[in-house]
């Protein structure tokens with residue numbers, strides 16, 4: 001067997017080296033890129049199929065859920081076909097021809113945190129650790145959303161979008177957590193390695209339907225895991241957490257798409273109401289959530305990884321602003337930006353656009369540096385740190 005593998009490798013290497021010789025000189029660069037794209041698709045397909053087979057073992061059906069139909073979860077408004085994988089021009093642009101500035105040229109400022117900083121921090125504070133990872137301190141306890149500590153958000157440790165900045169605090173240095181709150185199973189929201197490492201210091205894992213099954217299958221004790229359908233709530237140490245709708249999708253491979261649910265979260269106590277959007281396109285659910293649970297003291301809302309091609313699953317900044325108004329928010333805290341390159345826009349475009357929109361519409365906007373504390377009942381705007389020159 002090994003000799004066949006060696007022969008195959010040699011043959012592929014020979015083809016890769018000699019094929020460009022038969023291509024006119026001026027077209028060789030394009031040829032190599034095309035070959036790379038084909039190889040990437042082939043390799044990606046194999047990885048996705050392998051991941052799916054592995055993941056499908058652990059996924060259960062939830063026919064009793066109003067969101068579950070024909071073996072998959074669905075949004076109330078049907079999703080148009082995602083036109084990324086069947087749009088070669090868009091894929092070409094995404095992999096080879098990205099506009100300038102999708103990755104920052106200079107280091108992003110990060111406020112480093114120690115466990116002592118967190119233990120001494122004021123109650124009702126939030127620290128953004130990056131992307132959609134938020135660490136709340138409430139009633140002296142710590143709560144973490146969508147924890148991602150990985151260097152890359154992909155099934156492979158050496159390939160895929162790489163983080164722009166370090167996490168402000170090492171995972172091992174985090175204090176004990178009351179709960180980890182998850183919105184869905186995409187790689188930029190569910191980092192299985194991080195979750196596994198957090199299991200020992202976390203009392204509760206709260207997730208949408210099906211995502212809890214994934215956690216249990218990866219070794220998180222079942223008694224720590226709660227999974228909820230849309231509009232279901234749970235009480236954890238004085239906090240009420242309600243899984244609310246989002247217009248999105250799920251999946252970590254090819255065959256597990258929409259097999260687990262996605263959601264946003266309402267987090268409320270007698271003193272405050274917060275909203276965490278997870279990932280979502282703009283939909284009338286924001287109005288419904290606002291009517292039922294608003295107004296919100298602070299809404300942490302997706303503002304990044306958008307593009308008109310996939311506006312159904314990720315909001316453009318104008319839609320984020322409208323969703324925030326629908327929710328009846330007091331302060332808007334944009335998330336899902338500044339950490340990973342997941343779209344075609346400049347890395348700082350979300351900050352610039354939402355800042356301009358907030359000023360125009362007289363909306364309170366909180367844009368703290370990564371790692372800086374924000375008192376969500378007495379917030380401050382934060383500086384335009386993304387404009388700073390090194």
Ligand SMILES: [Zn+2]
Nearest residue numbers: 184186248279
């Ligand atoms: Zn997502």
Ligand SMILES: [Zn+2]
Nearest residue numbers: 186188189279
């Ligand atoms: Zn996301």
